[in-house]
Amino acid sequence: MAEEKYPINIWINEERFKQLEKAGLSDMCEEMLAGLKVFRVFANDAQRDKILKVFPTAKFDSATTKSIELLPKDVKDAIFVKCVEKKSMDVLDDFLKSY
Amino acid sequence: MAEIGHGGKEIVERIMEPAQAKSKIQNLAKIPVRSQIANEIIGIAYGFFSPLQGFMGKADVESVCKNMKLANGVVWSIPILFDLSDEEIKQYGINKGASVVLTYNDNPMAIMEVEEIFDYDRKSMAAAVYGTDDPKHPGCSRTYAYKDKFIGGKITLINRPKINPPYDPYFVPPLELRKKFKDKGWVRVVAHQTRNVPHTGHEWLMKGAWFQTYGELSIEKPIVGVLVNAIIGEKRKGDYIDESIILTQDELRKSGYFGDHNHLTTLTFWDMRYAGPREAVFHAALRTNLGLTHHMYGRDHAGVGTYYGPYDAHHMLEKIAKDLAIVPVYSMNWLYCPHCGEVTSEGLCNHKKEWQKFSGTLIRSIVMDGVKPPRLIFRPEVFDLVMECADKYGFGSPFVTDDYLAKRIPVFEIPPM
Numbered sequence: 393m394a395e396e397k398y399p400i401n402i403w404i405n406e407e408r409f410k411q412l413e414k415a416g417l418s419d420m421c422e423e424m425l426a427g428l429k430v431f432r433v434f435a436n437d438a439q440r441d442k443i444l445k446v447f448p449t450a451k452f453d454s455a456t457t458k459s460i461e462l463l464p465k466d467v468k469d470a471i472f473v474k475c476v477e478k479k480s481m482d483v484l485d486d487f488l489k490s491y
Numbered sequence: 492m493a494e495i496g497h498g499g500k501e502i503v504e505r506i507m508e509p510a511q512a513k514s515k516i517q518n519l520a521k522i523p524v525r526s527q528i529a530n531e532i533i534g535i536a537y538g539f540f541s542p543l544q545g546f547m548g549k550a551d552v553e554s555v556c557k558n559m560k561l562a563n564g565v566v567w568s569i570p571i572l573f574d575l576s577d578e579e580i581k582q583y584g585i586n587k588g589a590s591v592v593l594t595y596n597d598n599p600m601a602i603m604e605v606e607e608i609f610d611y612d613r614k615s616m617a618a619a620v621y622g623t624d625d626p627k628h629p630g631c632s633r634t635y636a637y638k639d640k641f642i643g644g645k646i647t648l649i650n651r652p653k654i655n656p657p658y659d660p661y662f663v664p665p666l667e668l669r670k671k672f673k674d675k676g677w678v679r680v681v682a683h684q685t686r687n688v689p690h691t692g693h694e695w696l697m698k699g700a701w702f703q704t705y706g707e708l709s710i711e712k713p714i715v716g717v718l719v720n721a722i723i724g725e726k727r728k729g730d731y732i733d734e735s736i737i738l739t740q741d742e743l744r745k746s747g748y749f750g751d752h753n754h755l756t757t758l759t760f761w762d763m764r765y766a767g768p769r770e771a772v773f774h775a776a777l778r779t780n781l782g783l784t785h786h787m788y789g790r791d792h793a794g795v796g797t798y799y800g801p802y803d804a805h806h807m808l809e810k811i812a813k814d815l816a817i818v819p820v821y822s823m824n825w826l827y828c829p830h831c832g833e834v835t836s837e838g839l840c841n842h843k844k845e846w847q848k849f850s851g852t853l854i855r856s857i858v859m860d861g862v863k864p865p866r867l868i869f870r871p872e873v874f875d876l877v878m879e880c881a882d883k884y885g886f887g888s889p890f891v892t893d894d895y896l897a898k899r900i901p902v903f904e905i906p907p908m
Contacts, residue, residue, distance in 0.1 A: 401853070403862040425847050426827045426865040428857070449729045454797070456850040462729055465859050 398440045398452065399432035399459045402472050415476045432481075433471055435460060439484045446491045494669055497776040497816065498565030500542035502665050505535065505647045507602070509908050512649035516599055520583040521592045522575070529595040529652075529905070530724055530760035531571055536601065536648035537664035539759055541780045546573035548607040548643030556619035559772065559811070566814045568772035569620060569764055573603070574637040580608065585642065593646075598905040600650050607643035621766055623798055630764040630795075652903040657884075658723070661737050662903075663757045668718075669782035671755070677716040679704050681785035681820055682778040684793070686722050686763065688731045688739045688877055690854045690869045691834050694748060695825040699836065700787035701753065703820045713752040718783060723902055724762035730891045731855070731877070733902060734884040739873045746872040757781075760902070767792065767799035768807035775808065779817045789822045824848070827868060834867060858889060 404412065404421055412418040412431060424430040435443060443460055444450055451462045463471075474483040496502040507515075524532070534540040542565055547555070550562040552570045561567045575585070585591060585605055593601045617631040618624045626632050654662040663671065672680055681704040683697045697717045705715045719740045723733050741756040743749050759777060764770055770793035778786050792804040808819045823838040827849065830842040840846070849868060857864045863874050881889040884900065 401856055403857045403860040405862050423829075425849055425853075425857075426829070426867045428862070428865050428868070451729075451852055453850055453852045455791070456848050457853055459853070459856075461852045461856040462859065463856075465861065468860060 395436055397434040397436060399434050399457075400443075400463060400468065400471065401457075401459055401461070402431045402433065402468055404429040404431050408472065411472075411476050415479045417475065417479065417481070420481060431472070431475070433475065433484065434481070435484055439488060442488055442491070443484075446488070494666055494782075495816075496538060496541040496665065496780040498542050498561075498563075499816070500565070502538040502541045502780060504538055504664070504666065505544060505645070506537075506651070507647050507649050509650055512599070512602065512647075513908060516592045516602065516649065519590055519592045519602070520585065521594050521599065522579070522583050522585075523597070524573075524593045524595055524600070526595075527725065527762045528573055528593070529600060530762060531573075532593060532595075532601045532646055532648060533652060533760050533903075535571070535646045537666075538780055539665060539777055540571060541665070543567075543571060545603065545606075545645035546641070546643055547571050549609040549611065549641075551643075552611055552616070552641070556616055559769070566772065566811055567776065568769035569766060570616065572637060573642045575640055575642055576638040577640065579638070580640060580642075592649075595905045596901075598650060598907050600648065600652075600905045602647045602649055603642070604644045605642055606645070608640050609643065610640055613637060620764070620769055621798070622768075625798075628765070628795065628798055630766050633762070633764065650905055650908055653906050654903045655900050657734055657738055658758060658902050661721070661741070661756055661758045665780045665782065668757060672716065672782050675716060675752070675755075676712065676714055678714045679706075679708065679784045680716045680718050680782065681787055682774070682781070682783045682817075683717055683719045683787055684722065684774050684778075685719060685740065686730070686736065687851050688735050688854075689743055689873060690849065690851065690864075691867060692825040692849060693851075694743060694870070695834050695836070696787060696789060696822050697749075697754075699822055699825070700785070700820045703822075704785045704818075715753065717749065717754050718778075718781065719754070719756040720778065720781065721756065721758045722761050722763055723758045724760060726891045726896065728891050728893070728896070729855075731889060732880060732885045732891055732895055732899070734900075735877050735880040735889055738880060739876050742872050742876050743870065746870065748870060763793065765793060765795035765798075767794040768804045771804035771808060772811065775815050775817050775819070779815070783817060785818045785820050787820045787822055790824060855890070 421429045493501045554562045589605050592599050617634040621630045681700045744754040790801040827847040828840045830845045877889045886894040
């Protein structure tokens with residue numbers, strides 16, 4: 393069975409979209425909500441559990457979207473910056489190392 | 492004419508004028524109370540919790556836990572308790588038959604006639620009310636935090652709370668609210684229970700409930716209203732700040748998504764228990780007292796985590812329908828369908844594969860990122876007001892932070908007498 397993946401939704405405004413274009417990642421954006429773009433960084437079970445433990449305000453929306461929500465803005469900003477720097481969405485292990 | 496509330500009992504405000512109370516309280520023991528108890532004193536004294544006249548005695552607690560009824564047979568689902576430690580009881584010399592003054596902000600708030608001092612097993616209480624004794628459930632955890640003994644007895648408010656801006660226009664006690672409904676000519680009013688800033692899913696829950704409530708009534712004149720009754724109580728970090736909740740709910744009316752003819756926002760002081768089905772029953776009693784004829788219930792009403800099924804509250808309400816004087820209105824979820832290009836009900840639209848569901852949590856995550864959601868999902872006036880409230884009341888954050896908890900403007904204060 394394929395491993396479950398849980399998205400962290402990073403909402404994309406124009407400025408962020410330009411950064412993703414430069415990093416060659418803009419195609420990874422999805423239109424998720426009435427045209428609003430989202431860049432989704434996926435966590436596996438272990439990463440999800442660690443995120444929920446390390447950032448107690450974060451919440452796993454088990455009922456509606458199966459996504460990890462309410463991460464502090466600076467944490468999501470840092471994940472986004474790492475994706476742009478590494479030109480990859482596979483950054484969570486690296487990001488979580490320091491926690 | 493008498494105003495009849497929950498359980499068929501007349502709503503009577505238990506309020507004594509301060510001038511009359513001043514001499515009565517001079518030699519009485521003064522007991523400070525925390526915000527939960529102060530909220531509940533207001534609930535009892537103004538008739539929000541009618542037919543309760545005070546904090547519950549053991550017979551009521553026993554009956555509420557076992558039968559979901561007060562000892563007099565009226566449906567009631569959640570114990571309303573005043574707790575003190577053994578040490579406090581000794582320190583204040585509290586005895587059965589005595590009267591004491593309950594103080595808040597160091598000022599006299601209410602007289603309590605002590606009728607009973609009793610103990611009750613917290614674990615069995617939690618299991619009965621919440622359907623679990625898991626200490627992780629916030630209601631159970633509140634139950635376990637009660638001090639050694641419970642004090643039962645009638646309450647009389649002797650000093651009205653001063654409601655601080657921006658909340659002041661939204662505190663409308665039951666008798667006053669019923670008058671407002673009459674003035675507006677509303678013959679049916681449906682309650683929207685909330686602790687949230689509204690996204691359009693919430694807006695459509697209200698609109699859908701309004702249509703359901705209108706039913707067979709004549710449409711020649713506007714005679715049906717929606718009452719947004721926001722629950723204001725204990726906050727947790729990450730919640731929207733209270734100022735945002737109450738002001739944005741009203742903004743839907745001010746910005747024309749509703750109007751004066753069909754929408755009103757008020758608040759009730761209450762620390763949510765997250766009791767799911769039993770909280771739904773409590774809401775039915777509360778809103779009956781406010782003069783509402785209908786009450787909207789969505790999925791997993793007042794639930795938390797995975798403790799309750801999505802329709803447990805509906806099933807509970809159906810079981811006791813004959814004992815309630817309010818009609819439950821059940822609502823399905825609303826979502827965005829890109830094919831329809833609109834917010835629609837999951838009960839209507841059949842483009843299931845294209846549905847874009849959204850929750851309050853998801854919207855909070857967008858707001859937290861500082862990104863303005865599309866107007867079909869979150870009204871621009873609401874977003875702008877959330878951000879304005881963050882600056883004005885939230886110390887820069889639209890959500891509850893340590894700063895907000897420490898320095899926020901109190902919703903109400905008890906003034907000196």
